[in-house]
Amino acid sequence: MRRGFDLLLLAATTITVAFLILPLAGLFLRVPIGELIAQLGSPAALDALLVSLKTSVIAHVIILLVGTPAAYLLAMRRFRGRGALVALIELPLVLPPAVAGIGLLAAFGRRGLLGGELEAFGVSLPFTQAAVILAILFVASPFYVRQAISSFESVDREVLDAARTLGATPRRVFGRVALPMAWAGLSVGSALAFARGLGEFGATIMFAGSLPGVTETLPLAIYAELDTDFTTALALGALLVLVSGALLLLVRLLPAWTSSPSTSLFRFARSSSGSTSA
């Protein structure tokens, strides 16, 4: 009886792992590695790589610069409606990408909420690189902000108080104490947000379209190359797997390196559902 159950567990684990590995193996095994690397040099692949890199990096810098102080405030202050606000920030985490895309159009599109104002300044966002950045910001920033809030929350308040009594201004407390103490958790959130932004597809294709060299990011290029050049699509896919794998490794190793009691990827998964009560 017990033996039978053990076998059942083993079978379930084998199926799970095999199923998850198979598509990744397919990416690398279907075409020789040398040919994959050669395909990355094709103009279409290079264009997509550049667009992805540029938009992801710009979006990420914005997320860090705006998201960090916002998360600090949300973590430190207690006010009415704070729980609801944090839940609202997390909503894009669970939103279907198509909804994100149509939402962005409804807000920033020509006939959207802010469309008139933007047009008055001669700005038309849809189908530009700025639209790609907005799409990434919308889907990726909650990953970082959510994680940053819980990282700042886990900083001992007494230590921050101590810094104040030692003559530090709030700005110095943030820079010299809170930021370094939350660093490991912030790095994890940062890596997760970057990975999510790099892989963004649904909202981008609806809000920014797929213009090669302008708004066609790596995931969009994979989709476009699918019909014309399957090998290039495979090569781009393999590239994204490598980048994502490197980011995952970073996320898993960071907390161990800094030996802080902070976060791992799995704590993130838990805190994203439990945070609304905070």
Added chain:
Amino acid sequence: MLRAVAGLARPGNGRVALGDETWFDAAKSIDLRPEERSVGFLFQGYALFPHLSVADNVAFGGRRRAGELLERFGVSHLAEARPTELSGGERQRVALARALAREPRVLLLDEPLSALDAETGATVRAELAALLAELSLPTLLVTHDFEDAATLGDRVGVLVEGRVRQLGSAAELVSAPADPFVARLAGGTLLHGVARPLGNGLTELRTDEGLCIYSTDDLAGRSAAVVYPWDVSLSRDPPAADSRQNAIDGTVLSAVPVGNRLRVRVGPLVAEITAASAERLGVAEGEPMVASFKAGTTRLLPAPAGAARTEGEGSGH
């Protein structure tokens, strides 16, 4: 209360001032930021910066005296260590050095001995007493331990639910406690009952346990008698009948050594006797004993209305 002085908590009303410098005044809407108040705050958990070395922790408060303070507190050999690598006693020295590096005009100590084990605590208490004498800085120290307050403070204030019950020297608190709570904090044993003046300079207290004890204090109604352990003597046989001498029969419930003395619990009372006399009497658990104490050393206090949370506060100078 310390947080209010440091500016970390905002009191509903009142005033915080150091000398002629007002830090907080609810009536005048004055409220200086914590960094504008010259305080050296020693937190209960020390609150060291875990990401900084010992030297950087101390230098955070002020670089000028950092090296000298590390030396003064005997932690200069730990300058490059992280706070997590230190023992409790070392952490406290570093926290004190850091608080003083700011060159504060007032020192705030929050339960400085509570996080240490008894042995370290006794050493640190002696060191702290020496340090406070050397610094001659106005110091506010919060403790739940009357002995700490009495050793380290010049004046001891007893705070219950945010209100000062009594403020005075430790000796005053012992000899003339304002209420039963203060008396118990100062080490007294309480016997509750109903008092009735006899008219001959004595008051009789019938305790709830049915005992009858006498005091030279004049009081009537629901009261508590305060008996300090060092006023209680033990004997095998009851002393000669004398209404100015209270005597309670009981068996020894426990006998705990405190220094070179023995704390003996006999019935409702606690007696503190020398180890020598304990040996002479053959004090041991379960032995019958007579606990006697003079009516003249027995204080009577009116019973308070309602119980209270305990918080002691000592202030040193």
